[in-house]
Structure formats: structure tokens, C-alpha cells
Amino acid sequence: MPPLPRIDPDRLWRRQSEMDAIGATPGGGVHRLALGADDIEAHRRLADWAAARGWTVALDDIGNMFLRRAGSDPALPPVASGSHTDSQPMAGRFDGMSGVLAAFEALETIDDAGIATRHPLEVAIWNNEEGPRFAPACMGSAVYAGMRTLAEMRATADADGITMGACVDDLKAALPDAGRRELGAPFAAFIESHIEQGVTLEGNGNIIGVVTGMQGYRRFRVEVTGADAHSGTTPRARRKDAFVAATEMAVALRAAFIDDTDTMRFTIGRFEVEPGGISVVPGRVVFVIDLRHPSAAALQVEGDRVAAICAGLKGPCEVTITPHSASDPMEFPEAMRARLAAAATARGYPNQPIFSGAGHDARHIARLGPAGMIFIPCKDGISHNEAESAEKEHCAAAAQVIADVLIELAGPV
Amino acid sequence: MPPLPRIDPDRLWRRQSEMDAIGATPGGGVHRLALGADDIEAHRRLADWAAARGWTVALDDIGNMFLRRAGSDPALPPVASGSHTDSQPMAGRFDGMSGVLAAFEALETIDDAGIATRHPLEVAIWNNEEGPRFAPACMGSAVYAGMRTLAEMRATADADGITMGACVDDLKAALPDAGRRELGAPFAAFIESHIEQGVTLEGNGNIIGVVTGMQGYRRFRVEVTGADAHSGTTPRARRKDAFVAATEMAVALRAAFIDDTDTMRFTIGRFEVEPGGISVVPGRVVFVIDLRHPSAAALQVEGDRVAAICAGLKGPCEVTITPHSASDPMEFPEAMRARLAAAATARGYPNQPIFSGAGHDARHIARLGPAGMIFIPCKDGISHNEAESAEKEHCAAAAQVIADVLIELAGPV
Numbered sequence: 001m002p003p004l005p006r007i008d009p010d011r012l013w014r015r016q017s018e019m020d021a022i023g024a025t026p027g028g029g030v031h032r033l034a035l036g037a038d039d040i041e042a043h044r045r046l047a048d049w050a051a052a053r054g055w056t057v058a059l060d061d062i063g064n065m066f067l068r069r070a071g072s073d074p075a076l077p078p079v080a081s082g083s084h085t086d087s088q089p090m091a092g093r094f095d096g097m098s099g100v101l102a103a104f105e106a107l108e109t110i111d112d113a114g115i116a117t118r119h120p121l122e123v124a125i126w127n128n129e130e131g132p133r134f135a136p137a138c139m140g141s142a143v144y145a146g147m148r149t150l151a152e153m154r155a156t157a158d159a160d161g162i163t164m165g166a167c168v169d170d171l172k173a174a175l176p177d178a179g180r181r182e183l184g185a186p187f188a189a190f191i192e193s194h195i196e197q198g199v200t201l202e203g204n205g206n207i208i209g210v211v212t213g214m215q216g217y218r219r220f221r222v223e224v225t226g227a228d229a230h231s232g233t234t235p236r237a238r239r240k241d242a243f244v245a246a247t248e249m250a251v252a253l254r255a256a257f258i259d260d261t262d263t264m265r266f267t268i269g270r271f272e273v274e275p276g277g278i279s280v281v282p283g284r285v286v287f288v289i290d291l292r293h294p295s296a297a298a299l300q301v302e303g304d305r306v307a308a309i310c311a312g313l314k315g316p317c318e319v320t321i322t323p324h325s326a327s328d329p330m331e332f333p334e335a336m337r338a339r340l341a342a343a344a345t346a347r348g349y350p351n352q353p354i355f356s357g358a359g360h361d362a363r364h365i366a367r368l369g370p371a372g373m374i375f376i377p378c379k380d381g382i383s384h385n386e387a388e389s390a391e392k393e394h395c396a397a398a399a400q401v402i403a404d405v406l407i408e409l410a411g412p413v
Numbered sequence: 414m415p416p417l418p419r420i421d422p423d424r425l426w427r428r429q430s431e432m433d434a435i436g437a438t439p440g441g442g443v444h445r446l447a448l449g450a451d452d453i454e455a456h457r458r459l460a461d462w463a464a465a466r467g468w469t470v471a472l473d474d475i476g477n478m479f480l481r482r483a484g485s486d487p488a489l490p491p492v493a494s495g496s497h498t499d500s501q502p503m504a505g506r507f508d509g510m511s512g513v514l515a516a517f518e519a520l521e522t523i524d525d526a527g528i529a530t531r532h533p534l535e536v537a538i539w540n541n542e543e544g545p546r547f548a549p550a551c552m553g554s555a556v557y558a559g560m561r562t563l564a565e566m567r568a569t570a571d572a573d574g575i576t577m578g579a580c581v582d583d584l585k586a587a588l589p590d591a592g593r594r595e596l597g598a599p600f601a602a603f604i605e606s607h608i609e610q611g612v613t614l615e616g617n618g619n620i621i622g623v624v625t626g627m628q629g630y631r632r633f634r635v636e637v638t639g640a641d642a643h644s645g646t647t648p649r650a651r652r653k654d655a656f657v658a659a660t661e662m663a664v665a666l667r668a669a670f671i672d673d674t675d676t677m678r679f680t681i682g683r684f685e686v687e688p689g690g691i692s693v694v695p696g697r698v699v700f701v702i703d704l705r706h707p708s709a710a711a712l713q714v715e716g717d718r719v720a721a722i723c724a725g726l727k728g729p730c731e732v733t734i735t736p737h738s739a740s741d742p743m744e745f746p747e748a749m750r751a752r753l754a755a756a757a758t759a760r761g762y763p764n765q766p767i768f769s770g771a772g773h774d775a776r777h778i779a780r781l782g783p784a785g786m787i788f789i790p791c792k793d794g795i796s797h798n799e800a801e802s803a804e805k806e807h808c809a810a811a812a813q814v815i816a817d818v819l820i821e822l823a824g825p826v
Contacts, residue, residue, distance in 0.1 A: 089688050091641075132690045197646040215645065219691065228504075228798040231680035231703050232628065233610040233770035236671070238794060243681055244667065247660045254657065258649070267644035268656055269693045273684045275502050277545045278632065278701045278737075279771075280682045280797045288691045290644045324691075357646035358692075381651060384693050385641045 004404045005113035009396035012105040016395065018045065019085075019101065020093045029386025030093050034086035034128035034139075035063060035167035040174050042085040042097075046104065046125065047175050053111055058181040061150055062143040063127035063168040066181050069107050071120040072413050077369070079117070079410040081106060081191045081402045082124035084140075084361065088132055092195075092388020094378060098395050099193040100125055106403035117410035119188050126361040127168070133158045134167075136325055141361035144183050145368055187369035189409045191340070192362040193398040194373065195390050199381035200354055207397050208344040209354030209375035213331035214363050215265070217292040218303040219324035222249065222310055226317040228275060228283035239281050240316045243273050246285035248313040253289065256309055257302060264302065265292035265357060288324055294355060296329050330363055336372035343404045344374070349397050374401055417817050418526035422809035425518040429808065431458065432498075432514065433506045442799025443506050447499035447541035447552075448476060448580035453587050455498040455510075456538065459517065460588050463536070466524055471594040474563055475556040476540035476581040479594050482520050484533040485826050490782070492530070492823040494519060494604045494815045495537030497553075497774065501545055505608075505801020507791060511808050512606040513538055519816035530823035532601050539774040540581070546571045547580075549738050554774035557596050558781055600782035602822045604753070605775040606811040607786065608803050612794035613767055620810050621757040622767030622788035626744035627776050628678070630705040631716040632737035635662065635723055639730040641688060641696035652694050653729045656686055659698035661726040666702065669722055670715060677715065678705040678770060701737055707768060709742050743776055749785035756817045757787070762810050787814055 022045070023030045023038030032038045043065055047057045050067035058066045068078060083099025103123040110121065126144070131137025134156045142148040154165030172178065196202075201209050226240030250268055257266035271287040289306060293299045307321045337353065344351040354375055362373045376398045379389040435458070436443045436451030445451045456478055460470045463480035471479045481491060496512025516536040523534065539557070544550030547569045555561040567578030585591065609615075614622050639653030663681055670679040684700040702719060706712045720734045750766065757764040767788055775786045789811045792802040 088690060088693060131692070132688075135691075137692065197643045198648075199651065217645070227795070227800075229794075230610045230771055230796045231682055232630070232678055232705050232772065233796065234794065235611075235675045235678070237675050238612065241680075243663075243684060247663045250656075250660045251664055262648045262650050265645055265648070267654075267692070267694055269644055269686075269691050269695055270689050271656060271684075271686045271695075272689075273682075275545075276683050276685075277501055277797070278548075278682050278703055279544070279550065279680070280501060281680055282682055282684075283798070290691055292645050358643055359645060381642075381647065382640070383643045383646065384690070385696070 004407060005109050007105050007109045007396060007399045007403050009392060012101060012396055012399055013392045015101050015104065019097050023087065025090055025386055027386035029091055029388065030087050031090050032085065032087040033089065033133040034130060035171055039086050040171055043125065043171060044174050047178065049104065053108065056179060057175060057177065058179040059172055059175060060144065060181040060183050061168065062140050062153055062183065063171050064140040064144055065125040067123040069111060069121040071117045071410060073118050076119045077186045077188045078120040078122040079188045079406055080122035080124045081193065081406060082126065083192050083194055084126045084129035086128055086130050088130050088384045090386055091384050092386065094195045094388055094390040095383055096129055098195055098390055098398065102193040102395065102399040102402050105399040106406050109403045110407060115407060116413040117407065118413055119410040121406055121410055129361055134164050138359055138361055138364060141364040145364040146184055147364055150183065184368070187365065189369055190362060190365045190371045191402055191405060192360055192373045193402055194360055194375055195378040195383060196354065196375040197358055197378060197381065197383035201375060201377040202381065204352060205350060206352045207349040207376065207394055208351035208401060210337050210340045210351060211332060211356050211373035211375060212337060212353045213329060214356040214359055215292045215294040216296055216299050216327050216329035217290060218299050218326045220289040220306050221322045221324045222287050222289065223320045224285045224314065224317050226283050229281040231279045231281050234281055241281050242285040242317050243282040245313060245315045245317040245319070246287060249310045252309050252313055253306065256305060257291065263293060292357065294329050327359060330366065332366060332372050333370055336370050339405060340372050340374055340401065343401045347400055374398060417820060418522050420518050420522045420809060420812045420816050422805060425514060425809055425812055426805045428514050428517065429511070432510050436500065438503055438799055440799035442504055442801065443500050444503050445498065445500040446502065446546040447543060448584055452499050453584050456584060457587050459538065460591065462517065466521065469592060470588060470590065471592040472585055472588060473557065473594040473596050474581065475553050475566060475596065476584050477553040477557055478538040480536040482524060482534045484530045484823060486531045489532045490599045490601045491533040491535040492601045492819055493535035493537045494606065494819060495539065496605050496607055497539045497542035499541055499543050501543050501797045503799055504797050505799060507608045507801055507803040508796055509542055511608055511803060511811065515606040515808065515812040515815050518812040519819050522816045523820060528820060529826040530820065531826055532823040534819055534823055537603070542774055547577045551772055551774055551777060554777040558777040559597055560777055563596065597781070600778065602782055603775060603778045603784045604815055604818060605773055605786045606815055607773055607788055608791040608796060609767065609788040610771055610791060610794065610796035614788060614790040615794065617765060618763060619765045620762040620789065620807055621764035621814060623750050623753045623764060624745060624769050624786035624788060625750060625766045626742060627769040627772055628705045628707040629709055629712050629740050629742035630703060630772070631712050631739045633702040633719050634735045634737045635700050635702065636733045637698045637727065637730050639696050642694040644692045644694055647694055654694050655698040655730050656695040658726060658728045658730040658732070659700060662723045665722050665726055666719065669718060670704065676706060705770065707742050740772060743779065745779060745785050746783055749783050752818060753785050753787055753814065756814045760813055787811060
């Protein structure tokens, strides 16, 4: 076999810049919510690039997109890499997109080198990984892997009442030449590249993290109901102040989930106070607890404490706690991790095993075939933020590892 | 002088029901934000009733409305009563409207009795008393009394960018026959009737409260700035969680302002967490503190503690505290209080002096002439809530006291 081809860091960086302009924010980030106009434009741009290469474009019924370079044996399932193009609100340029472009660069490099493979090669773009417009997150990969039903997910609506189904139809209309992909079609392998969104690689001076697995999460919706009242006339003793009860709960929950190793991730990111008037004692607060841990047992035990802590602090209000969503911790197969580490080492990229604090589409796709994932550093670990930043050479290293491993996995002819 | 005429409780209650239907909510309350379509409709209805009586209708440039029954001496300033037609969001039917209708019923009763007065009699409807759509509250009376400038208040905008000025123009367009009233024109006297929004009258079995004065308030806007971060990947030690800092502040402020007599009113009614994603550590929280007390000295001392308490709990975040608005405590003149108490007693209504926890338009109008205020009970003290409720006979008692006192003050010919 000839030496593995080198990817083109300049071309990759140019494509990154081109994508950064789609939904660019004044603060240097992107705002590209799932299947909004900008996200559809990003899909269209990728499809155009693929078409220029002579690759095929296919969409499934939940809006996942697949760019395929044919293999020599059409009966074989594809070897794929990819991530997502959508972003959190006013967020960063690399979350998702860097993984999509690493995969695209890998296929271009293989194409330019004239390497034929037995398996088809694919870039997969999973729809709605982020979830702020349409819940839940990782929707496209979850439906593809059979973890969520198509009908239910197409019926989810955004704050304006627009359904995911309607958005997928918009995407299809924007890509009239795209073929159709069946949900759940297997992969020979799937590799995702992503920014770390933490500081481990940066702190250790490593360029590639080989992801061992992902922590699980349990989320709870807490609704505190008191009574709206006039802030000027209602004495403390007569108030049923939902904000008072909810803040007592938030502080107590936070204290309860502090661990010495700082392993547990406890977050309240959504906390809505109603009616919200300056002179109205709030009668209702709804908040969501996001509890994450690598250990399924710890998640079970700690998550089970939520209800009692909230109930003990409801004061004169009522409180209802309902499970919002949950996911078990998972691990990627050892063989794939070893292969990815070997590929990084062969290129001289300092690398390490790393655990993922975030959920990613590879979690779901791992159910359909051997999957793996790599991380690259992102500056100061900042993500879901316009200031998110990644180095050109680190993005290039990810694309190189992906290219090298795809060739191995797809079986050069 | 002939005996004072009796008001018509059935007519008054019918008018209340008619107004309840304008902006009615499924929960039995009203949602009639200042100069929205429903509030303008309420103004139009009142103007129609006035026109049917041959009274004149006038609007000033901040949207206050005046329904005038002429007196025998056109050179004299009016003797007026009234309140407001706007409501808090999803709020009660009696807050404001009961005072407007008591004044209207008083004028109708005097009209039906054929009593001529030297001073003109007026029903005053003060615009935007509540303030949730356009800040600040008591806007119409504040501009009328010269406490706020017309240009600045007309430029205030609601959440959709619609200005108060545009809304006032809408109101004028809806009432093309209305005359124009100069801001700041004096009153010979002004009496406001309102529901108590507390439990003192109910607890004491009294029907009329003669308001001695109003507590003052100081409001502060607190902005806590951290950094948005990924909830799955960011360890506690690296977070700048604005929600954590803001809730610590809220709990500490609450503890700091607890007094044994339950006199201080400390409320956080607006508390906004951004960006609000379930999986995003919040980078920004903005909340407003509403601190009220009958003593100006207590307000000064206690309000001055806010900044240090917040600064001490900002943790890794930044905090900015800015004054939002303030009002000194005030007292109504003794002579007016004595007159109102005597009128209630003459009708056999059990009555008492009472302090107002809430601010009302009479606070501002008291600067332009002798002013007074009465309260009637509201069930369980519930207000700013769809469940707000007042008794027909208590509404009638208020209208009767207003009618009796207006006749005295306006000088029967």
C-alpha cells in the first residue's frame, strides 16, 4: 500500500472560514439553530461541494444528510465520519462544524489521492445535535438509531410553533437533487471528530484525545407553584413566593451535589420566573436540573435525592418534579480506540485517552456499528460561547487522523 | 340641603360586569395591559357612557382621560375621583377598575338627583398605572403632576418596540370626539377609591379604610455577568455561573431584610437567566429588587446595604447594581382623611385608618391639590392575580362615600 496521503490544512481552514460566515455573529461566533435558514444554507453549501466532486447526496426523513463517495463493492455499508452543522444560540464556530469539515477534508484527500475503497465513504451531518430550538438534543442521530420515533420527533415544535417536520421538508426543498436515505441503515464504522469543550488536552499539551466514552445524564423538570401577589401590600408571612422556594431549592441542590473530585456536573441552565413583574410576588417558577456523571450508579443514587431535597424546601408552595430526559453512560469499543490512538501516534500527534463530558451523536450511532470519537483542544475549554476557538493545526490533525483511519477501515482496493 | 342621594349598587355592579368582559381571562380575571386593544376599548366604553350623560371627554398627551360634568362656575378647577383601567398580566378585575366605576357611579348618582355643583365634577382615568408593559408604573399621573417628562415617557417602548406615544395616538384615534386636556391643570380635590390588596380591613371586619399615606420604595437592577459554558464538560471549579452567584445573592438579601415586625417588603419579581439552555451554564442573570417601607430613613439605610451584599457573593462573576426607581413615603392631608372617615361613619360603614403598601396615582395627584384615598376589602388580600375578588356591597360603599364627599367638596349650588 502507498503511503497515506496528507490532508490540506489550508483548504480545510478555508472551508471553515466559509462556514463561519453562515450565521456569523458580531461577537465572532455563529448563531445557526437547527434547520433555520442559515443551517439549511450550510447544508446546501456542503451538498454543492460534494456534487462538485461527483459524490451523491442523500437525506433521511429526520433531516440527516449523507455525502457519499462510492466504494468498489456497492453491497457494503459505508464507513463514515461527521458531526453536525447546527449551533447553540450565539455560540461558537467549531462545535460540530469542525467535525463535519474534518470528515469532508478526509474524503477530499482520499479522492485527490485517487484511492479506491471497497466500502463507500460518507460524511454524515446529523440534524439538530444541539437542541435549543427543538428538544431533545441529538435528535437526528437518535431517530436514525431508533432511540426516538420519527413521527414524534417530526411533530416537535419550536417556540414559534414551527415543527421539525416542516423544517425537514424545507431542507428537502432546498436540496431537490438529494436522494433518499433509509433510517437505521447500518455503518461499517463511524468516527466523529469534535472539539473537547474542556481543558484536559490543552492542559496536558496533547493534540488528539481518543474518547473512551460519554457520561450519562438525568434531567429533572421542577415546577414550583405559589400565588401571584402584590409586592407592596403582601407581608412576608402571607406570601406563597415561588421564587423564594425555588432559590432555596437551587442553593440546597448545589450544595448536595458538590463532590471532592469535581466529577459530578450539576447545572441549572433554565430557570423561568412568572409572571415576571417587578411588583408582583412570583407565583410560578419552572426550572430544569441537568445532572451528569460517568457512573450509572452515581447518577441513580444522586438523581434519586432531587425530589426529597425540593420537597423539603417548598415552604408554603407546591412542587412537582418530573423526569425530563436521561441517558446512560456509554463506552466506545476498545478496538476502535486503539486504532485511533495508533493513527494519531503514527502521525506524531501527542494523544491521550479522554472521557467526554458532553453527549454527541456518536453515542447513538455506536448502536449501529463500531464507532469511535476523537477530540481536539479548544482554547480555555470555552464552548457554547461566541469566544469558542480552535487552532488551524489541531483541526488539520483531526482531519488527518480521520483520513488515515477511514482508508484503513474502508479497505483500499 | 336635601338628603344626600343613594348610589345604585345594581347599576354599579352591572357596569363592573361589563368591564370584566373586556380582556377577560379563562381564570376569571382580566388581562388588560395599558393601552392595548382591550384597555382602549375600556376607555371607549367609559367615554360612550359619559357622552350618553352629556358629559365631556378629554384626553391629555400622556393618555389620561377625564369625563367631566360641568359645574355652575366654569372658572373653578374640578373636584375629581378615579383610578385606572389597565391591569397587570393575567390579573384581577377590581384593581383600578373598581375605583373608576365608583367615581362614575358617584357622578351618575349626583346627575340623577339633579344636584348642581359649583365646581365641575370629573372621573379621572390615569394611564398606565400598573407598568408591566411600559415602565415606570403610575406613568400617566406622574407626567400629569410633572414628576416625569412627557417626551421621555412617550418614548418608552414595550417588548415589541411599540412606544407609549404611539399608543396614546391610538387612544386619541379611537376617541375622535374627545377634547384636549392640558397636563398639570389643578384639581380642587382628588379622591381615589381602590381595593386594599391586603387583609387588614377583612381581618378587622371593616368596609372602608381611610388611607393615611403610602410607603416608599427603592428598586435596584442587579446584573450578574459570568460566562456561558457547556454544562457537560465544564467542571465546577472552572465555571463562572451567573445563576449560582445570583441565587446566592437572592438568598442572602432575603435573609438580610427580614424584620421582626414584617414591615419591610422585599421582593424579587423579575429574575431573567440567559441564555436559558438546559445544557448551558448561564453567563448572565438580571434581576430587580423591590424594597418598600413606610419609613424614608429605613429605606435609605437598608437600601444602601444592597450593593455590598451582592458584591460579597459575586464569586468568579461580575456584578453591577444600578438604581432602577424610587419614591419617598407620603401622607395624605389630615383634613381630607377626617372628611372621608366622617362620610363613611355617617353611612354606617365600619371604617379605620390604613396605610397603603402599594403605590397609587393619588400619590402624584396629591401634589396638585388636596387628595385622599379610600380602600375597600378584597378577599384574602389576593391581588395581581386572577382570583382577586371584591364584594358588591363593598364596591357600593366606596361609590357612596365618593358621591357624598364629591357633593360636599364641589359645593352644591
